[in-house]
Amino acid sequence: MKTKPMTVTIREGPTEWTEWWVREPRSAHTTEVPSERHLQCVWYDPMFHPPNLHTAQNEPVEIEHPGQWNLEAGPDFLGAVVRIGHPPRRIVGDVEVHVHPADWLRHAHREDPAYSNVRFHVTYFDDPPMEVPGAIWIPMRSALRSWAGFTFEAIDVTAYPYAARSKVPPCAELVRNWPVAAQEEFLHRAGVERLRSRAAQWAHRVAILGVEEAVYTEFMAALGYKRNQAPMRWLARRVPWSALNSECEGDPERAYALLMGVAGLLGPTRPEMAPPRWIWDLWWKMRARWEACALSRSTWHLDSTRPLNRPELRLRAAAVWCTRSPMPAWEWLRIADESPSHWIEQIVQTLLISDPWAAGAARRVLGPDRAAAILVNVVVPFLISQGRLELDDARWMEALPLEVTNSIEREMAYRLFGPDHPPSLRRSTLRRQGLLHLFHEYCLVDRTNCQECPIVPWLKKAQRKFAHMAHDPNPLRGIPTARP
Ligand code: SF4
Known part of the structure; x- marks a missing residue:
């Protein structure tokens, strides 16, 4: 005999829908x-x-x-x-x-x-x-x-996913037997490759957009890390650096109002994210000129985004940074000729931003961790592309601050070197970049379950060379890490 269906309507989020599974009588399985x-x-x-x-x-x-x-x-x-x-x-x-x-x-x-x-x-x-x-x-x-x-x-x-990995991938079968020094060298070279390819992208970008627009767009994208990078990029396209500065004339308050208005983020929000009252006065004066290109609030990932990563706060950092004169990118180019410890520290200082509109004690809207990430992922490739840094110069590479570890890098280290790999493997910015490079360059595009991954024959070749050069202190020298 059929039981009369029972329906439950769930009101959550923008849609209202009916959960039909409860129509059946409860059994050990349905519960x-x-x-x-x-x-x-x-x-x-x-x-x-x-x-x-x-x-x-x-x-x-x-x-x-x-x-x-x-x-x-x-x-x-x-x-x-x-x-x-x-x-x-x-x-x-x-x-x-x-x-x-x-x-x-x-x-x-x-x-x-x-x-x-x-x-x-x-x-x-x-x-x-x-x-x-x-x-x-x-x-x-x-x-x-x-x-x-x-x-x-x-x-x-x-x-899951680490401990339950069902098989050791072929790249790992090779590199796990290598001495730690060779593993470190392998990751370092992969890191150099990542910087090389990013610098090439930067050279292209600067050739098309010019220094200010290219740096501004990438800085905005970096502020969106990690769930709002695409919306930040779209916002940078709709409010280019040149337009932002001619509209706001170096005034961070107007820049914040403009960015928030075009971002579509001036609607109702959590009390702690509510913009200052003055922002409305400023936005109303600009609104007619910008409204047509405004993004929708739904463009942004706001749910489950940590308060410090919310776009409302990150745009405060953008407003302050983008209205500095001269544009910080010119400062980076000028100081990059100094000693590595000096220029790195100085550039990090240009990236630390406190909230100028916070009530009470100033709070950082761009702190040391994000500043280090922007230095490594935005500033360094930009400086390489402009000929200010050499890729074979170990002095600045070793002086780079360590970025906060991320899940891709941990996953890749686990995949390559197993659960008991020495922590020192990841205690270098270049080696961390190398892990990211291997993931993006090989794992992410692999469609063959590792069977046709081009890094494997390359590693085999490196290993043979390794065996025949036992007395060479650097057997990986000269081996490219880029996709063959
Ligand atoms: S895709 Fe390539 S690099 Fe990634 S795990 Fe498989 S063999 Fe290794």
Whole structure:
């Protein structure tokens, strides 16, 4: 006998939707609602791939490669390889995992370009239908429930993604046997490659935009780290540095009003993020000229963004920094000829910004950690591109401050050197840059589950050279780290 359906309407976020799963009478299985993390573990670990997985259109699904577990903003897995249908079509793309299909809308992924390569929308529940353009919907509940013995309780979510890595990748099989000095040298060279390629991008950027606009745009993007980089870039395009300065004539208050107005961030907000009252007076005077190009508030990632990373605060730093005269980039170029310890310290000082409108004690809106990150990722490649720093000069490389560690770098160190690698491997800015380079250059674009990764033959060649040059203090010398 059918039980009368019960519906629960959830009002959360911009959409209102009905959670249909509670229509069924509760059983041991229906009460087991997994977390998103549990579902990510199921997708990631072959041990938990259910035997009868199907798409919502009832085509068989075989997960050839679950993709790279993405520890940054964006889809949950990058570059998955999945075989769909019979005969199978091999499809490559990113994966987004949700408990409920409608979480796609609730989490505002539809408007976010970072999700444009999502080809698989993996959910637990299979109702109500939710169309994600370009993506194949794979609901997992039926397959998991019909798999005898499966229970979410068997999954240790704290073990993922590091400890549960199922196999050692081929690059790691090689470098884990190397002496620590060789491992350090390998990472250092990869770091140099990252700086080299970033400097080349900078040279192009400066040739097109000029120094001020290029530095301003990249500075704004760096302020958006890590969830609002794209909106910050869009804002910099809509309010270019030249327009900002002619409109505001070096006045940070007007610059803040203009940036907040064009950012679309002057609407209702949390009390602690409310802009000063004077901002409205200033914005009203400029509004007619700028309103047409204003962004929407929904462009920004505001939920679950830490208060210090909120765009409302970061734009305070932008307003102060961008109205300095002369533009700080010219100061960087001037002082880069001094000794490394001196210029590095001086440039960091140009990046430390306190909130001029904070009530009470001045609070930093750009502190030492972010300043170090901007120095390494924006200023240094810019200076290399302008011929102020040499890539074979160890003096400034060794003097660079350590950036705050990030999840990609930790993941890459784990992937390459295992859980017990010496911490000294990551105690160098260049080596950290090297880990990022390896991830972005090789892992992120790999679609072959490491089988055709071009770094592997290169490492084998380096290893042979290594064996035959046992008495050479630097056997990795001269070996390029760039993609062959
Ligand atoms: S893609 Fe390449 S660099 Fe990344 S883990 Fe696989 S073999 Fe290593």
